[in-house]
Amino acid sequence: MTYVSLTDADREEMLETIGVTSVDELFQDVPAGVRFDRALDLSSPLAEQEIVERLEALAARNTPAGEEISFLGAGVYDHYVPAIVDAILQRGEFLTAYTPYQPELSQGVLQALFEYQTVICELTGMDVSNASGYDGTTVAADACYIAKHATGRSKVVLAESLNPQVRQVVRTYAPGFGLEVVDVLHRGGITDPDELRAAAEGAACVIFQQPNFFGCLEQAPDLAAAANDAGALAVAHVDPISLGVLEAPGAYGCAIAIGEGQGVGNPLSFGGPHYGFLAAREEFTRRMPGRIVGETTDVGGERGYVLTLQTREQHIRREKATSNITTNQTLLALGGLINLCWLGPQGLRELGETCMALAEHAKDRLEVPLVFPERTTFKEFAIRVGRPAQEVIQEARKQGVHPGYPLGRDYEGLDDALLVALTERRTVDDIDALAEALSA
Amino acid sequence: MKLIFEKSRAGRRAARLPQPANLAPAPELPAALRRADPPRLPELPENEIVRHFTELTTRNFGIDTGFYPLGSCTMKYNPRVNERVAALPGFRDLHPHQEDEASQGALELMHDLQEMLAEITALDAVSLQPAAGSQGELTGLMLMRAFFADRGEGDRRRKVVVADTAHGTNPASVTMAGYELVKVETDPRGNIDLDDLRTKVDEETAGLMLTNPSTLGLFDEHIEEIARMFHEVGSLLYYDGANLNAVCGISRPGDMGFDIVHINLHKTFSQPHGGGGPGGGPIAVRRQLEPYLPVPAVVRDGKRFRLDYDRPKSIGKVRAFTGPFGVFVRSYAFILAWGRELKTMSEHAVLNANYLLARLKGVYELPFDRLCMHEFVLSARGLKREHGITALDVAKRLMDYGFHPPTIYFPLIVPEALMIEPTETETKETLDAFADAMLAIAREAAEQPELLKEAPHGRSVQRLDEVKAARRAVVRYRFGDHPDPAAEPSAPAPAEAPKGV
Numbered sequence: 001m002t003y004v005s006l007t008d009a010d011r012e013e014m015l016e017t018i019g020v021t022s023v024d025e026l027f028q029d030v031p032a033g034v035r036f037d038r039a040l041d042l043s044s045p046l047a048e049q050e051i052v053e054r055l056e057a058l059a060a061r062n063t064p065a066g067e068e069i070s071f072l073g074a075g076v077y078d079h080y081v082p083a084i085v086d087a088i089l090q091r092g093e094f095l096t097a098y099t100p101y102q103p104e105l106s107q108g109v110l111q112a113l114f115e116y117q118t119v120i121c122e123l124t125g126m127d128v129s130n131a132s133g134y135d136g137t138t139v140a141a142d143a144c145y146i147a148k149h150a151t152g153r154s155k156v157v158l159a160e161s162l163n164p165q166v167r168q169v170v171r172t173y174a175p176g177f178g179l180e181v182v183d184v185l186h187r188g189g190i191t192d193p194d195e196l197r198a199a200a201e202g203a204a205c206v207i208f209q210q211p212n213f214f215g216c217l218e219q220a221p222d223l224a225a226a227a228n229d230a231g232a233l234a235v236a237h238v239d240p241i242s243l244g245v246l247e248a249p250g251a252y253g254c255a256i257a258i259g260e261g262q263g264v265g266n267p268l269s270f271g272g273p274h275y276g277f278l279a280a281r282e283e284f285t286r287r288m289p290g291r292i293v294g295e296t297t298d299v300g301g302e303r304g305y306v307l308t309l310q311t312r313e314q315h316i317r318r319e320k321a322t323s324n325i326t327t328n329q330t331l332l333a334l335g336g337l338i339n340l341c342w343l344g345p346q347g348l349r350e351l352g353e354t355c356m357a358l359a360e361h362a363k364d365r366l367e368v369p370l371v372f373p374e375r376t377t378f379k380e381f382a383i384r385v386g387r388p389a390q391e392v393i394q395e396a397r398k399q400g401v402h403p404g405y406p407l408g409r410d411y412e413g414l415d416d417a418l419l420v421a422l423t424e425r426r427t428v429d430d431i432d433a434l435a436e437a438l439s440a
Numbered sequence: 441m442k443l444i445f446e447k448s449r450a451g452r453r454a455a456r457l458p459q460p461a462n463l464a465p466a467p468e469l470p471a472a473l474r475r476a477d478p479p480r481l482p483e484l485p486e487n488e489i490v491r492h493f494t495e496l497t498t499r500n501f502g503i504d505t506g507f508y509p510l511g512s513c514t515m516k517y518n519p520r521v522n523e524r525v526a527a528l529p530g531f532r533d534l535h536p537h538q539e540d541e542a543s544q545g546a547l548e549l550m551h552d553l554q555e556m557l558a559e560i561t562a563l564d565a566v567s568l569q570p571a572a573g574s575q576g577e578l579t580g581l582m583l584m585r586a587f588f589a590d591r592g593e594g595d596r597r598r599k600v601v602v603a604d605t606a607h608g609t610n611p612a613s614v615t616m617a618g619y620e621l622v623k624v625e626t627d628p629r630g631n632i633d634l635d636d637l638r639t640k641v642d643e644e645t646a647g648l649m650l651t652n653p654s655t656l657g658l659f660d661e662h663i664e665e666i667a668r669m670f671h672e673v674g675s676l677l678y679y680d681g682a683n684l685n686a687v688c689g690i691s692r693p694g695d696m697g698f699d700i701v702h703i704n705l706h707k708t709f710s711q712p713h714g715g716g717g718p719g720g721g722p723i724a725v726r727r728q729l730e731p732y733l734p735v736p737a738v739v740r741d742g743k744r745f746r747l748d749y750d751r752p753k754s755i756g757k758v759r760a761f762t763g764p765f766g767v768f769v770r771s772y773a774f775i776l777a778w779g780r781e782l783k784t785m786s787e788h789a790v791l792n793a794n795y796l797l798a799r800l801k802g803v804y805e806l807p808f809d810r811l812c813m814h815e816f817v818l819s820a821r822g823l824k825r826e827h828g829i830t831a832l833d834v835a836k837r838l839m840d841y842g843f844h845p846p847t848i849y850f851p852l853i854v855p856e857a858l859m860i861e862p863t864e865t866e867t868k869e870t871l872d873a874f875a876d877a878m879l880a881i882a883r884e885a886a887e888q889p890e891l892l893k894e895a896p897h898g899r900s901v902q903r904l905d906e907v908k909a910a911r912r913a914v915v916r917y918r919f920g921d922h923p924d925p926a927a928e929p930s931a932p933a934p935a936e937a938p939k940g941v
Contacts, residue, residue: 003517003710003777003865004788010868014795018811023787026794026811027690029659034696040689041559045779048521055773059530061545063538072535075760082455084490086527089714092504093497096518097715101510101939102835102845103906104899107441108500109715112493115444118916122479128915131716134571137760145616165760172734172756175585176578176617217473245466247475260760269526270546271536271761272571273718285913291716296909301926304901308909314574314612315850315938319621324612326941327572327706327721331714341444341489345478347455354457356466376470393539405537428462 002045065268068397069430073380073421074213074405075136075163076271077263079241079351080425082342085265085335094331099291103306109330110305113293116337123243123340124236124257125250126279131291132333133325136260137169139276140207140237142289142323143256144170145177146280147205147233149322150287154179155203157196159223161186161212162237164410170207179204189214189372189382193222200230205256209237210246214407215359215380215419216372221252228253240264240277240336241355242378244348256280263423265335275329275336286312289323291330351424355379358422362431368438371407371417380421382407382414385438389418396437403434441499441900444482444492445917454486480919499900500715501844507870509796511815511847511859512607512655512941514685514707516789519777522710522770531769536761540746547745550738550762553772557724560684560782561701562694565730567737568722569763573682574609576702576721577649579734580678581617582755583700583725584646586732587676590753597646597675603632605656605851607682607941610649619646626853630658630808632666641669647676652696653686653813655851655859655941657793667697676700676729682941684708685863686790686814689783699726709771720767734758788864789814792871796862799875803882807854815861817854824856829885829892831856832936836903837884839896841877847940859940907931 006014011023020026027035046054065078072078089095093108100106100113113131120129133139144156156174158167160183167183174181184191184199191208200206206227210220220236227234235256236249241263249257262274280288286309294308314321343351359379363370371382385392389406396403408415420434468474484492502508508515526532534546554566570576581600588597600619602610605626614621622640627633632650641648648670653659660666670677679698685708687693693701705711705720713719725733735754736747747762778785790813797806797816804818823829835845835858847859862871884891896902908931914923 003519003774004784005865005867006788006791007868011791014791014868018791018794018798020794020811023791026787026790027659029661029810029813030687030691031661031664033664034691036562036690036692036695039780040782042556042775042778042780042782045781046776048777051521051773051776052525054776055525055531055549055769056528058545058549059525059528061548062530062534063542064529064531064533065535066529066533070535072537074537076536078533078535084486084493088490088493088497090523091494091497093500093502094715095523095712096502096504096515097500098508098510098513098515098713098940099716101847102501102839103904104836104896104901105501105839105844106715107900108496108498111441111443111499112496113716114915114917118443118445119479119481121916122481134575135760137757138571138575165757168757169759172582172758173616176582176619178618217469219472221472243475243479245469245475247473248479251476267532267766268535269532270534270538270543270765271763272759273720273764273766274760285915292915294909294912295914295925296905296912297925297928297930298902298904299930300902302901303925304904306904306906306909308906308915309913310910310937314608315941316608317612318608319611319615321608321612321615324574324578324609324616325572326574326607326609327713327719328717329571329714330716330718331712332718334715338489338493341482341484341492342454342486343481344453344455344483345481346453346483347457348481349475349478350457353466354460357463358460360467361463376473397539397542402535402538424458427458428460 068400068402069433070402071404071420071434072402074419075260076268077421077423078268078425079263079423081265081267082339084342085338088338089331089335100307107304110293112334112337114305116333117293119337119340120277120279123240124279125248126257127282128285129277129279130288131293132329133276133278133290134329135274135276137166139258139278140166140170141173142278143235143258144179144205146284146287148177151204153202153204155182157182157184157199157203157206159184159191159208161191161214162207162209163213189216189375190218191223193219193226196223197226197229200227200232203232205233205235207235207237211239211242211378214372214382215377216375217378224253242352245352261336265339266332273329273332275332287322290325290328354424355422358426362422365431366435366438380419382417382419384416385418386416388415399437401433401437403437443917447484447488448482450483452483452485454489506842507866507874508844509846509860509862510844510940511861512682514861514863516710516863517865518710518712522773525773526766526769544745547738549772550768551740551745553768556775557703557722560688561724562692563701563724564727565733566722566724567733568768569734569758570721570723571759571764572719573702573704573721574613575758576723577609577613578616579723579758580700580702581613583729583732584676586755587729588646596644599645601640601645601648603650604853605654610680630656631660631662634662641673643673645673645675647678649678649680651680651683653683656808656817657812657815658808658810659813663696682707686786688786690786705767705771710774711767711770718764718767720764736762785864792862792864792866796860796871796875800878803879815859818858819854820856820858823885827885827889829889831858833892834881836895837881837892838877839899843874843877849936850938850941905930
């Protein structure tokens with residue numbers, strides 16, 4: 001392929017206009033000592049069809065969700081993405097635009113982001129949403145940064161039942177932010193509100209997940225109350241697919257709601273790109289990281305949309321900014337918006353109910369003990385397989401079933417546990433196949 | 441245009457979901473956890489959803505629409521074949537927790553891409569994990585922290601030096617990494633001021649963050665001396681890869697003396713920017729910094745590839761999984777297309793920029809009169825002084841000629857800045873049409889300034905009141921309580937703030 005457009009005659013004419021005799025002369029300011037004097041050690045250029053063939057060969061060496069019956073979840077889920085998402089996101093006016101700095105040429109993306117912010121606020125029960133964060137992990141670090149500056153406190157409390165990757169990312173950011181990170185252990189699969197209250201004393205925020213990493217429903221209103229009692233901001237990490245059936249964090253006292261948006265509108269794509277969402281109560285508006293779109297009028301009085309509250313941001317505020325974020329995940333967030341419009345409120349509720357019904361059916365059908373039998377779950381649950389989970393995965397995959405995520409990777413004492421995820425893409429027959437694979 | 445919520449009618453819907461046979465309904469949730477009021481998502485049939493978003497696309501401008509010379513953003517053509525290969529089911533539908541043995545193709549692609557980026561940057565080890573350039577920057581600073589902490593110098597090395605031409609992300613990242621910012625000035629030729637720099641580098645310095653070529657589009661002629669100065673006191677050099685499109689195969693950051701580099705896959709390597717993202721911000725480092733890179737690393741054992749979490753000195757994770765994989769597929773396809781001829785890409789980017797510069801510099805002021813690299817910065821201060829026409833007016837008038845404006849009011853050290861980056865993919869005809877438009881606008885500034893002040897014409901909206909937007913802070917639709925923006929007074933003209941980068 002060639003992605004340059006000049007003819008030899010063009011180049012000659014342009015060099016003459018510039019007043020040099022060769023392209024090489026254009027680089028006269030690059031000191032000789034740092035000039036690269038050989039060809040890059042890369043392969044020969046490929047034609048488009050050769051690129052496709054090479055990539056097809058690589059893709060064929062992966063086993064995607066469609067080629068086995070997969071019960072993998074643990075943060076990223078095989079939900080159905082409707083055809084209109086791809087059709088709209090592939091339109092070049094969205095796909096190939098930059099950040100909407102020039103609003104008169106960007107009303108499409110700006111209005112869509114305003115609509116995205118609105119649906120995120122509706123899902124979470126919050127007043128303000130940014131225009132997306134990188135993913136469901138980095139928005140947790142963002143929430144800690146907001147909380148630190150809002151409270152003047154530097155301790156953050158994480159429920160152990162919060163996705164381990166989210167906790168790892170918060171820990172990675174913590175030294176730079178000047179944060180001390182404290183974990184609250186789970187008790188039988190959920191977090192104890194009294195333990196959380198004790199840990200939250202003097203803390204900037206508490207982050208818990210609903211449904212949590214094990215798929216269990218936390219007593220989320222009690223956890224939020226515990227945080228609030230201690231003067232810490234309550235931050236809920238939520239699954240957007242659950243918010244047609246589960247209460248919104250804003251309705252039970254949370255200051256901030258965050259989450260991984262992938263399940264709504266994004267393919268698995270080996271873990272990215274996806275979008276994280278971050279929404280908060282109004283009082284935190286000016287502490288939000290990232291882009292925010294606001295409504296205004298043009299000089300003729302017509303309604304329009306612009307990037308707003310930019311004095312929070314790096315390109316204006318530099319070292320005093322609320323974040324360094326520049327590029328976000330706009331296109332993925334728009335996928336989320338389109339998918340949510342397609343579902344509508346009834347569809348979202350039905351989707352949540354279907355996932356739950358499938359999960360309940362699977363719990364009954366699988367002849368293996370649950371790790372946390374007392375708990376109410378949503379679309380995921382943990383089972384004990386009585387031997388190293390990795391062995392079970394290897395054997396089940398030979399029968400065309402991926403039985404789930406091995407919890408022993410992150411939690412001591414759970415080496416024989418698998419986290420099983422049910423989305424609407426799995427069927428009763430698929431669950432039979434899983435039961436068979438596990439009983440083999 | 442109506443918001444999608446204003447088109448909603450209760451009871452309409454698009455989606456029909458599967459109704460699995462032989463499945464008992466979901467059990468009732470405990471009342472305290474059950475949703476009381478449903479979210480007010482829009483209710484529309486599918487055709488109306490498609491029309492809504494299609495109408496929105498007609499109110500937007502992308503590279504596919506026209507020339508987009510937004511400085512420092514490298515808005516080059518985004519090849520469609522990259523979209524095709526990213527959508528292959530073996531990539532698109534691959535779960536990130538899939539077993540290594542069932543992800544060999546994905547792991548090999550990432551490993552190959554790491555090696556390509558190491559070659560292009562002249563560094564030893566690469567992590568693809570950071571989600572964007574600014575996260576790559578922050579990751580780079582985290583590596584500095586971990587490196588110095590490990591050597592027992594963590595408490596002493598508190599300062600990071602940043603040029604006054606730097607992107608705003610650099611100082612913001614310094615703060616987020618817990619470092620103290622030290623600013624260094626630019627000299628009259630557009631290089632870092634070495635005399636100023638000498639007073640600011642000592643054994644308390646953790647490192648330098650530098651874009652080279654700078655945001656002025658100029659290659660720092662003293663880069664070797666600068667690298668020496670930092671390395672002599674044991675500090676590290678960080679390369680902001682935002683402008684890497686200028687130097688691929690021409691001068692490699694590692695050879696310039698940089699120890700850590702981030703690469704913007706959505707700039708140099710053609711990932712479409714999607715109206716704001718996604719991006720990709722891999723980092724490349726010298727061998728001595730490899731132990732601190734994020735986990736997991738993608739490693740090769742003979743013919744097999746695997747994810748390696750056993751990195752005790754790692755800073756940890758900066759985002760989930762191994763990074764934005766779909767972005768890697770596109771950038772990998774792009775690099776395969778160029779292969780060892782990648783240098784031609786940068787040569788054309790620089791040639792196109794210098795051609796535009798040559799055509800415009802007599803009419804717009806050029807604050808640093810040198811050949812440029814892949815972009816250049818002009819100033820509209822002459823137009824402002826003589827005709828009251830600002831960079832903003834020029835930018836808005838360019839829309840009338842069918843072009844996206846350049847970055848304006850950045851870098852901050854140039855008043856009324858117009859920062860122009862044509863990229864390598866444009867034809868001479870397009871470059872000429874843009875230059876002709878810029879020259880016509882300069883004439884209009886003298887003859888019909890109101891044309892510029894009123895611009896843009898014929899777009900979906902006229903100039904928008906940004907001050908009013910910030911004052912109102914209406915950042916979501918409020919349904920029945922939604923305030924009418926037209927009923928509220930307008931604010932004075934907006935402040936001159938950077939638009940771009």
